[in-house]
Amino acid sequence: MKKQMIIYLLVGVLMVIYMAGCQNEVANDSLIAVVQVEEMPLINPRTVGDNSSASGVAQGANDFAFRLSATLVQEVGDDNFVVSPYSVWLPLAALINATDEAHQQELLTSLGAAGISIADVNQATSRMLFDLTNEREREFDDFHNPLRIANAIFVDYNKTLRTDFVQAFMDFYRGTVMNVDFGSLAAVDAVNEWASDQTDGLITDLVEEFDPNAVAAIANAIYFSDGWSWEFNSAQTVEETFYAPSGETIANFMVRSGNNQLYFEDDALQAIRLGFQTGGGMYILLPKSGDARELLTTMSSESFAHIQANMTFHEGRLLLPRFSIESTLDSLTEALIALGVPLFDELTAPLTGGLFYEDERVWLGSAIQKAMIEVDEQGTTAAAVTVIEVVAESAVELEPQESFEMICNRPFVFILTQPTFDGGSQILFTGVVNQP
Secondary structure, eight states: OHHHHHHHHHHHHHHHHHHHHHHHHHHHOOOEEOOOOOOOOOOOHHHHOOOTTHHHHHHHHHHHHHHHHHHHHTTSTTSOEEEOHHHHHHHHHHGGGGSOHHHHHHHHHHTTOTTOOHHHHHHHHHHHHHHHTTGGGTTSTTOOOOEEEEEEEEEETTOOBOHHHHHHHHHHHOEEEEEEOTTSTHHHHHHHHHHHHHTTTSSOSOOSOOOTTEEEEEEEEEEEEEEBSSOOOGGGOEEEEEEETTEEEEEEEEEEEEEEEEEEEOSSEEEEEEEBTTSOEEEEEEESSSOHHHHHHHOOHHHHHHHHHTOEEEEEEEEEEOEEEEEEETTHHHHHHHTTOGGGOTTTOTTTTTSBSSOSOEEEEEEEEEEEEEEOSSEEEEEEEEEEEEEETTOOOOOOEEEEEEEOOSOEEEEEEEEETTTEEEEEEEEEESOO
16 A cells, blocks of 8 residues: 555656656747647739739838838937838738727828728738749749748737637738737747848847737838849959038948939939849938938838939949948837827727727837848848837839949938739838948
């Protein structure tokens, strides 16, 4: 009998140890999928046909890009600045599917999609992502995709996302859903690890802590790396003076001379397009008077489209400094509120009933983005991660024309784009170089 009691006690102890180990394993494994639904393929705009709203949604996203950039650049003073507006637009667009009817039109307007249905926004986004992620080219083994876009929502173990939101998030936004413990630092670690993984380690330590009432976080990551279709010759890079707002400084200027450079000039600015190997481009905008911050503030999708449409091939000489910029946008929440995004309103709690099955008031808390860009003779690497808290109450080739000279030895604007079928050049990053 005594021997049996000892055996029972040992078995009991082993079971306790085993159960504790299982619980710890679940607690420590922060990236556990919580919903298993089958996602639809992204929509190929070339095979599905025209969507009358798709170009409007794409233009609206570019409008949002310039409005957000104009709001944020006011805070940087004479510092350098980079933001990925598309990294902010995507998760907010996904949340249209969880917003109550009283706030849906307000959110659509703030995102540049006034008068467009939620279904059309979803389909237009799917079409954009098909192009931006080069879904069409994946059948070719040797194709290099310069752009990665990832969307995710991290959800507390005690909350259950609505299946209709999850389905839309996966179908149209390629979103993933993961469980984390928002009652511990595991949530912070999980989001930061995901951000680092999605950006090849370029974006780290983005989140320091979550609000005590946070129950979820929706996030986007964008990583871009591509070489120039026409590389700068490193042997020609020269040291020259850059006239920064804070005073003169010495910078390393890359040099390009020759024909067939896409160039635009008017009374206000000079602009040039630097093409990437896989088809996208970076536009450099050099104001003739005033500062670069003022130029970016006044830009719109219409004025940018005008510059693009009126570029022609020229012979010319470009001097462009190498630059590397990192920005942490702590004022993103205030900027989005200023742009009319209604989801941060605690009084009306616009996500109530649309995001979770649980009956509690839900709204957005703080939003943050960390972005970086590096431009050199070989090409460009850029990355950004946006994280937005969800809180609950209890938790064409032409002949070369006249020659030009464009010497970027004073502050200038850059706009990084990728081509789409519906909307043309989709803006991914914007910024100002005040001092390279």
